Amino acid sequence: MNTQMMHKSLMSLAGLALLAAGSVQAAERVELEKGGLTHIAHLEMAPGKSLDDGVILMLHGTMAHGRMEIMEALQNQMAERGYSSLSITLSLGMDAREGMMDCADPHVHRHEDALAELDAWMGWLKAQGAGQVALMAHSRGAAQMAWYALEHKPEGVEKMVLVAPATSDHAKTAREYESRYGVPLSQVYEQAVELQRMGQPETLIEGIGFLYCADASASAATVASYYADNPNFDTPTLLPKLSQQVLVIAGSEDTAVPDLPERMAALEGQANIHFGMVDGADHFFRDFFADDVADKAAEFIGW
Numbered sequence: 001m002n003t004q005m006m007h008k009s010l011m012s013l014a015g016l017a018l019l020a021a022g023s024v025q026a027a028e029r030v031e032l033e034k035g036g037l038t039h040i041a042h043l044e045m046a047p048g049k050s051l052d053d054g055v056i057l058m059l060h061g062t063m064a065h066g067r068m069e070i071m072e073a074l075q076n077q078m079a080e081r082g083y084s085s086l087s088i089t090l091s092l093g094m095d096a097r098e099g100m101m102d103c104a105d106p107h108v109h110r111h112e113d114a115l116a117e118l119d120a121w122m123g124w125l126k127a128q129g130a131g132q133v134a135l136m137a138h139s140r141g142a143a144q145m146a147w148y149a150l151e152h153k154p155e156g157v158e159k160m161v162l163v164a165p166a167t168s169d170h171a172k173t174a175r176e177y178e179s180r181y182g183v184p185l186s187q188v189y190e191q192a193v194e195l196q197r198m199g200q201p202e203t204l205i206e207g208i209g210f211l212y213c214a215d216a217s218a219s220a221a222t223v224a225s226y227y228a229d230n231p232n233f234d235t236p237t238l239l240p241k242l243s244q245q246v247l248v249i250a251g252s253e254d255t256a257v258p259d260l261p262e263r264m265a266a267l268e269g270q271a272n273i274h275f276g277m278v279d280g281a282d283h284f285f286r287d288f289f290a291d292d293v294a295d296k297a298a299e300f301i302g303w
Contacts, residue, residue, distance in 0.1 A: 061139030181209030251281030
């Protein structure tokens with residue numbers, strides 16, 4: 001190898017070393033013991049940052065997990081922009097749950113369980129020395145995050161980013177349930193309420209449609225929770241009640257929450273509510289659309 005080639009080779013190696021030194025590190029799996037269960041999350045630190053510099057607490061959507069495609073992409077993209085994050089996986093009543101919830105598993109969780117789990121992870125972050133904390137969530141998780149912020153009023157949280165947050169219309173849910181599963185929602189819901197009235201909230205109702213599962217077993221408490229006519233399931237209803245500054249991000253091609261832009265337009269003028277659209281994105285903001293979400297989120301959080 002001549003001197004010129006050796007010089008180029010050494011320069012390339014030096015460049016790779018510098019790149020590695022400043023690159024985003026793989027997310028670290030962390031555990032939290034609560035309520036007799038091991039809860040899982042993944043902590044991704046931005047290059048050169050510590051928890052004292054701030055961290056984003058993240059939550060996934062319906063029966064998903066903290067390292068699903070959109071959550072992993074957002075953690076990576078936010079780290080590249082200097083933001084560390086903790087992406088949690090809701091237990092859904094299972095020990096050390098990771099990956100998507102299997103429809104075949106008994107469902108013994110409630111929509112509102114997310115609030116206590118979020119608060120537990122907030123406590124974990126503070127115990128680890130986290131400085132300022134921002135909130136970020138997707139889909140149903142965004143509705144749960146908004147409800148958490150309203151109910152628990154986490155200290156020091158000033159910014160929240162809700163990506164394609166869930167909206168809720170109980171009459172529409174009932175129509176869609178019967179169309180999809182061939183059974184009136186009221187029939188299943190009333191069975192669950194009656195079991196609860198009889199002191200049997202943990203009794204499984206078998207062979208029912210539940211969320212996106214066509215043949216599920218779910219406890220009476222689970223069915224009664226997820227299919228209640230509860231205004232706290234509807235993100236736009238919660239937003240005006242929040243003290244935090246909130247950025248809602250929608251995808252122009254999102255068919256899961258197609259009414260979101262219209263609902264947000266009705267809130268225009270609220271001082272704490274901000275809205276951003278990602279043209280061409282569907283509900284999961286795949287590929288380069290995650291970059292657009294991260295750009296908007298980083299600018300909004302502004303640490």
